[in-house]
Amino acid sequence: MNRLKKYIIYILIVLGGGIAFIWGLSFYIIDTTSDEIYSKISDLPISNTVIVLGASVHSDGKLSPILRDRVDTALDIYRSGRAKQFLLSGDNRRNDYDEVSAMKNYLLERDVPENLIFTDPAGLDTYDSMYRSDYIYKIPNAIVVTQKFHLPRTLFIAESLGLNYIGFPAKHKYYETENNLIRREKLANLKAMWEILTKQTPENMGEENPVNRF
Template sequence: MIEGVELNTVHFIKRFFLAAAAALLLWFIIHTIVIVMDGLNDELMPVDVAVVLGNKVETTGRPSNRLQARLDKSAELYREGYFTYIVVSGGIGKEGFDEAKVMKDYLIEKGITEDKIIEDNNGYNSYMTAQNTSHIMNEQQLDSVMIITQYFHISRTKSAFSKMGIEEIYSAHADIFEFRDLYSIIREFPAYYKYLLK
C-alpha cells in the first residue's frame, strides 16, 4: 500500500513538472511573438527627442553594423522631421571607445549639426539610458521620446522608459536583421522580466 502511494506521488510530481515546463514554453513562445511584433511595428509620431541606444564600436573606431543601422534610422527620421534632438547613449566598451562620442561623430558626418545631438556617456545598459534620458528631458523641458534600437530590444526599453515616468514613448527599429538575432530574441525573455522587477 505504501509503495503504491509513493508511486502515485512520484507520478504526480512528474506530471506537475511536465505541465509547468509546457506552460513556461508556451509563455516563452507567446511572449517572444509579442516582443517581435511590437518591435517591428514602428510608432512614428512627431516627438521632441529621439534616443539611439549604443552598441559595439569596432576596433577601427567605427560603429558596428548594428550601431550604424540604428544611427542611419535616426538620421533618416530626423531628416523627415520626426524630432528636433537626438540623444546618443552608450558607455565605453571593451574596445576602449566612447560609444556616445562615436555615435555623435557619425551623425555629424551624416549632416546633422552638433547642437542637435546630446551625448549620454553613461548609458551602459537600457535602464541607465532611460534614467539618463529622463534627466535630460527634464532639464531641456522635453515631453516625448522615440526609442531607436533593434526590434527585439524595443519592448524592454519602452518598459524601462515608462518606469522613469515618461508617458509619451514611441519607437522605430533599425533596418538590419542578422542570424545572431535568434540568440538576442531568446535573451530578451529573462531580460524583460528582470527589468520589469527593477
Template sequence: MMIIFYTLLGLTLLSIGSFVYVLLHERRSMWAGTTLVSSIILLNMWILDSLIVVDTNYPNSHSIIQWLVVLMMLLVVFLTLAFILTLIVMFFYNGVKILFREGARLTNFLSLGMGVVVLAVIFAYPWLGRFNTTPWFRFLYLFLSLVIFYLIAIMMMYTLTSWLNLLNWHPKKLDYVVVLGAGLRGKEVAPLLASRIKRGIEIYHQNPGSKLIMSGGQGPDEEIPESHAMAHYAESCGVPASEIIIEDQSKTTRENIKFSHRLMKANSRFCIVTNSYHVYRALVLAKRQGLACIGYGAKTKWYFTLNAFVREFIAYLVITKKMQCGIIASFGVLTALMAGLYYLGL
C-alpha cells in the same frame, strides 16, 4: 443557439474594443498582444457559430456549411503545423549561422537552444507524461505543464506586443530622437550601431526642429565613449554638431533612457531608436520610469535578430521577475491544493 451567437458577438466586440483602447492609450502593455489574440480567437469562434446558425436555419445549405467548417479546420491545422515547422527550421538554421558568423559565444547559442527546447516540448515532454503512474508524479507533471503553457503564451504575447510597438501611425512631432548605443570597433561604430544611427537621422529629418541625443557611455573594453563615436558618425552623415546632444555616462539601457531624459527640456516628446528586437524592452524600461515615448527599430540581419530576440525575451522575464515568480508560485499553490485534496480523499 442564438444566446451563444450574441454572447460570442458581445465578447468579440468587447475584446476588439479593449484592443483598440490599449493600442491608443498604452500599447507598451502586454495587454496589447493579449487583447489582439483574444480578439482573433473570439472572432473565429463567432464566425464558426454563425455558420452553425445559418446551417440550422437554412438546411438546404448544409453541405456548403459543412465544407466551409472542414476547410476552416484544415486551414487552422495546416497553419499551426506550418508555423511550428518553420519555427524549428528557423531556430536551427539561424542558430548554426550565427555561430559561424559571430563565433561560439554563450549568448550565440540561444537560437539553437530554443530549437532544442521546442523539439523537447513537442516530442520529449508528452513522452515523459507516460510515466505519470503515481499520483505525486501526475501533480508534478501538471505543474510543469502549466508553467510551460504559461511561458509559451507569454512569449507569444511578448512577440505580438513587440511588433505592435514598431508601428507608429501618425506620430506627433518629436522634440528629441534618442539613439541607444552599442559596442564599438576601436573608435569606430560597428555595423549594428551604424544602422541605429542612420535610422535615428532618418527620424530626425522627419521632425524639423528636433535634436539628436547620442546615448552611450564607455565600456571597459572601449577606447572612447560610444556616444562620442556615434556623434562623429552622425556628423559624417551631414548632421550639424549643434543638432547633436551627447549623453556619455550610461552603462545600461535603463540608464540610456534615464540620463538622456535629464538632458531634455520639460514636457518634451521623444522617441527611442534602437534595433527592432530591442525596441520593446527599451520601451518597457521607459514605462517603468514613468516616461511616455515611442520607439523606432533599425534593420538588423535576420540570423542575428532571431537570436537577439530570444535574449531580449529572457531579459524581459528578468525585468518582470517578481510578477513572473508570483504567477508561477500561484501555479504551485494551485497544484499543491489539488494534491492535498486528492490525498485527503476529498
C-alpha cells in the same frame, strides 16, 4: 521508482510553467506596446528628441551593422524634421570602448550640428537608458530607435516609467546574431519586469543635463 517519476514530473511541470510564463510575458509586452510603434517616418508626430540606443562598436571605432542601422534610421528621422535633436545612449565604462562617441562622430561626419547631439555614456542597458533619459536629460517626448525585436521591451520600460515615448524600428537587415538576440530578448523581459517592479535606480546617475527645448 515512483518517487523518481514524481520528481521528474514535478521538474517538467516547473520547467513548462517557466517557459509558458516567459512566452506569455513576451506576448503581453508586444501587445501592449504595438500602438506606439510606427512603420512610416511620415506618420511620426514631431518630437523633441530621437533616442538611439547603443550597440557594439568595433575596435577601430566603426559602428557594428546593428548600431549603424540604428543611427542611420535616426538620421533619416532627423532629416525629415520629425525630431529636432539626438540623445545617443550607450556604454562607455572603459576608456578603450566608447559607443556614444562612435555614434556622435558618425553623425558629425554627416553634418549634424554638435549642439544637437546629446550623449549618455552611462546607458549600460535599456532600463538605464530610459530612466536616465528622463532623470538626467529631461526629455519631454521622444522617438526611440532600435531594432524591431528590441522595441517592445524598450517602450514597455518607458511606459512603466511614465515617459511619453514612441518607437521606430531601425532599417531591417538580417544579422548573423539575430536569432540569438531574439531568444535573449525573451529572457531580458524578465530582467525588465524585475527592474520595473523593484523600481531600480541606475548606479551611475550624475548631474542633470537637460536637452534643448524647442
